[in-house]
Amino acid sequence: MSLPEPPVESACAPSGFNIVPPPGWDTVPLRNGTSEAIQRIVGKSVAQLPAGFPKDDIPKARLRLTKELKQTVRQARKSHGLTLYLPVERMHGIIIPASFVASEPLAAPTGDVAPEAVLRDLARDAEDASVREVDGTAAVRTLRRLAADPDNGVEVPTWRVQYTVPIPHSVPAQWLTFSFSTLIAPDMGTEFAEILVELFDAVMTTFRWSYA
Known part of the structure; x- marks a missing residue:
């Protein structure tokens, strides 16, 4: 990509x-x-x-x-x-109710500051956060469990995992996010959702930067 x-x-x-x-x-x-x-x-x-x-x-x-x-x-x-x-x-017999999105390069969320400071802010503000290495780059992984939101067409709870990855040597500093979400349908159960989250974590271990 x-x-x-x-x-x-x-x-x-x-x-x-x-x-x-x-x-x-x-x-x-x-x-x-x-x-x-x-x-x-x-x-x-x-x-x-x-x-x-x-x-x-x-x-x-x-x-x-x-x-x-x-x-x-x-x-x-x-x-x-x-x-x-x-x-x-x-x-x-069913399509898994899950997806993930890779973002366009985004400006640093708190302005022109060191990537390490941004990572610390993200980890501190999230309810479930950890630092992961993605192809030699320190990234923040967050996990959120979101309640159902019928008013916006979401009838069941959702789990959302996001990796925020600084683009090395980008000037000004830029970031990519990889956001995974899966619906927790009544017939799925928490264990299946956890398996899907583990699957996404495994996918992120395949991430590699490419250089022209």
């Missing part, structure tokens, strides 16, 4: 990053090629419908999934998303 070209004085900054999504997941670029990615994912999902699924209902299923994906894309873009990662293969 490419990042915008850094200023001349930050020539040592990485030009992008690579990350390996879990098996059965796909990516949706949020700048270019979004429509094509949605069509591809919808096609995969329809192809996995059960053999007995009524043929007359397939167009409705396709339209519903397309609408849901477009809504997810809109939400990701509002959060300065660069790339959206989604499960596209069914597990025990």
Whole structure:
């Protein structure tokens, strides 16, 4: 995944990053090629419908999934998303209700200060935070458990994990965030949510900076 070209004085900054999504997941670029990615994912999902699924209902299923994906894309873009990662293969007959988003480069949240100070602030203000190493870069990992919010269309609780990663040698200082969320459906249970969180943590161990 490419990042915008850094200023001349930050020539040592990485030009992008690579990350390996879990098996059965796909990516949706949020700048270019979004429509094509949605069509591809919808096609995969329809192809996995059960053999007995009524043929007359397939167009409705396709339209519903397309609408849901477009809504997810809109939400990701509002959060300065660069790339959206989604499960596209069914597990025990269902699509996992989870996703994660890689952000565009963001300015340091508290102005032109040292990355270490920003990390300390993030860790101090979060209810569950820890410092993790991401390809040699110190990053902050936070975990939040959010209550259901029916007024905004969220009928069940959500777990959200975010990694905030400073871009090395960026001038001015910039950051990437990787935000994972999963719904806690009544038939899932906490253990399954914890497994998905562990899966995302495993994905972040595959993160590598790339240099032109």
